[in-house]
Amino acid sequence: MTQALVFIDNPGPALKKSSLELLTIARSLGDTAVAFNGELHDDVAAALGAYGATTIYRPSAADLDDYLVAPKAAYLAAAVVASGAGTVLLENSADGKEIAARLGIKLNAGVITDVVGVDADGTAHKSVLAGSYNTTAKAKSAVAVLSVKPNSIDPEAAPAAVTPETVTVEVPAGATANAARITARSAKPASGRPDLGEARVVVSGGRGVDGNFGPIEELADALGGAVGASRAATDAGWISHDFQVGQTGKTVSPQLYVSVGISGAIQQKAGMQTSKVIVAINKDAESPIFEIADFGIIGDLFKVVPQATEEIKKRKG
Amino acid sequence: MKIVVLVKHVPDAQFDRHITGANNTTDRDESILSELDEYALEAALQLIEARGGSKAGNQVIALSMGPSGAVNAVKKSLQIGATEGVHLSDDALAGSDAAATSLALAAVIRHLGTDAPVDLVLTGMASTDGETSLVPAQLAERLSLPQLTFSSSLDVTGGKVVARRDGDTHSDTVEASLPALVSVTDQINEPRYPNFKGILGAKKKKITTLSLADIGVGASEVGAAGSLTVVESAQARPPRTAGTIITDEGDAGIKLVEFLAAQKLL
Secondary structure, X not given: OOOEEEEEEOOOOOOOHHHHHHHHHHHHHOOEEEEEEOOOOXXXXXXXXXXXXXXXXXXXXXXHHHEOOHHHHHXXXXXXXXXXXXXXXXXOOHHHHHHHHHHHHHHOOEEEEEEEEEOOOOOEEEEEOXXXXXXXXXXXXXXXXXXXXXXXXXXXXXXXXXXXXXXXXXXXXXXXXXXXEEEEEEEOOOOOOOOOOOOOEEEEEOHHHOOXXXXXXXXXXXXXXXXXXXXXXXXXXXXXXXXXXXXXXEXXXXXXEEEEOOOOOHHHHHHHOOOOEEEEEEOOOOOHHHHOOOEEEEOOHHHHHHHHHHHHHHHHO | OEEEEEOOEEEOOOOOOOEEOOOOEEOOOOEEEOHHHHHHHHHHHHHHHOOOOHHHOOEEEEEXXXXXXXXXXXXXXXXXXXXXXXXXXOHHHOOOOHXXXXXXXXXXXXXXXXXXXXXXXXXXXXXXXXXXXXXXXHHHHHHOOOEEEEEEEEEEEOOXXXXXXXXXXXXXXXXXXXXXXXXXXXXXXXXXXXXXXXHHHHOOOOEEEEOHHHHOOOHHHOHHXXXXXXXXXXXXXXXXXXOEEEEOOOOHHHHXXXXXXXXXXX
């Protein structure tokens, strides 16, 4: 019997690192299966086998992507029943959490979001109240539904690859009734930089950049990182809201967070204080960001940041 | 049009927040109306104002679930412009997780729909305390309503609701028939402040207090007993302490790179 079922939605031609993390966690819980949605590329099927998935469930319907989350939750519930899984793992995206939410109601299963670690007995670790508390939580129900944040574990392939069996799961009739339909979709331009939520390095700019994100972007590129921004910078229209780090934006937990020209109000701190190493550059010595920075520089960002970028490029040759 | 807006009384995120008690729940002293709920309230007010307001029979009902203090979130909503308030208050609700919360709120919304149906349930994108974003989706599932979550625009015409939803890689236009549940982001509007007239007028508005018995929910279905998850432990994270702070003397960029190299971050 399957112990853990991982939901993977439309990965395209390659699995994301966060999906590999989910598969690695699933294997620590026991026999692993995948509930897959979208086109299954050969490379992806091989990667699922390399990460130990013994079964790949696929939906009988091809139109799940035409609706917002509800039919995917209905399909996933059917896949959980088919697999007999005790734990369901999903990514911690907006869609992932909402599919988890609805799955929880359908299966009378406890849902835990923002998970950063899972013990073999199903105990989930998370950080709450903007990183000010670490908690452990557990589902009391027969099935546990966990959405797991990226960068929670180092992905590791199974000791021996398997060839997964593919099983079609009947999507329940009426799964699309009462679901909001997606009538138009426009892709956002891809930046070529890592995704903000998953990046190992984030360089964020705030009010101090005064409309010029050039130096921030150059440092981010030199470090192979993502660009972020404070609410002040997105509200000013200097950069799109998608880049906002903070309580009402994205919560990030990278290895390195570089805060540039950001005072570090609570709203911003809420989004980044679980970062492993925090660097702050600000000309105001009184900025609260310096209270939590591992390395702080009081100075003009337009001098310090380009100098650092040049030095990194020089060292990398 | 009859709109129910969920409003939550949450600890003010401007100050340190704490977890207390046997069930590891959030300390709710010093609480305020959740900032993210103001966007939902504003969206509701704009919808009814475009339809002739309360004089034309439109209603915006601010609904809060929680201990006695939670009524303050309802009162603030009335000052801002909600037409009436409902406070679900019962000792048995303490410690409810998202599943138990959505069960109780679904029962209230069904109860409020007995005289005239609720057209729209509006919520913020998340609470600013639990931050799970689970309740809107769970409420939609329990009430069999289409959900249009994380909406950054909202248009209701001819019994149809159309919203824009900005994801990480793409923006979607989503559409459903009323009744529906919509959660809104902080990009949708600029919430108004209560003015003097609103504050005076709020005192005359009706607040209904409901207990679990009023909505036909048993005590064992909610609270810690009815929750499907349990928080087993909570530890305050040690506060981050400041590290090395230097003042730029012309070489701070190079010193920064030396620090990153020493931390093996290059």
